[in-house]
Each structure stands twice: as structure tokens, then as C-alpha cells.
Amino acid sequence: MSFPDRIERTMELAQPVEKVWAALTTAEGLGTWFGNTAEVDLRVGGEAKLAWTSGDTATLTIERVEPPTVFAYTWPIHGLPDGDPRRTYVEFTLVPSGGGTTLTVVESGFAQTNGDEHKAAFSGNTEGWKNELGELVAYLDGKL
DSSP states (O other), X not given: OOOOOEEEEEEEEXXXXXXXHHHHHSHHHHHHHTSSEEEEOOSTTXXXXXXXXXXXXXXXXXXXXXXXXXXXXXXXXXXXXXXXXXXXXXXXXXXXXXXXXXXXXXXXXXGGXXXXXXXXXXXXXXXXXXXXXHHHHHHHTTOO
């Protein structure tokens, strides 16, 4: 049986590419819309560390940095035990569109899991991106 491997979302944003890029790649941006705090070492091989007031944390390993159009990282698969080496790859692509930006987010690598692991990871991240991208829009609109 084959399991879905990727989640993809494309959205039109009113802000210019540079503003969206900053929201995705700076500690201030990530620490406002994606987590509650963040530290970012913006280079290939660098890490972004996110923390939430709930006590949850996530460490992203930066894989691609092509300012201001492509930002990508790997991170642990939701629901797997700490230390599990499997990770998904998340890539943000920004394209100027009029005065705004077309943002595409793709997370892939879910086929490394199956059964209940896959169901938890894929459904959790599908819902998670819906929520987080809503928070990104609120942040960019000055509402966070």
C-alpha cells in the first residue's frame, strides 16, 4: 500500500517577497508566527530552534537558502520518538506576483512512515500547516 508523501500549499500574499522572506527566515518572524521564540543561523547546515510556551521545541536543519526566493529545512517527523533519524523536507518558494508574493510550501518525506505513524504525521502536519500558514498571514498583516 502506498502512502501520501507530500503536503503542498500555495497562497497569494499581499506583501512583497522581501517581507515574506524576512517572516520565514528571521528569529523575529519565525518566533512570532511559527513558534513563540526562535533562534536562526541562516546558512546551509545552520539550525533554527523554535520553542513554544507549551514547552514544545523543534530544531530545523537548514538545507537551502537562496534569498529571497527559496528557503528549505528538514525537521523531525511529527509523532515519532525523540532521536528517530527520519525527517521531512520543507521548502518555501516565493515568487513575485504583482505587488505581492505567491508562496508555495511543500513538505515531503512522509512515505518513510506507514500505518499509524504515517496517519499521525501526515494528518498532524496537514492540519498544522493550515493553522501555521494562517498565523503567517496574520503576522504579515500586522495582527500578531
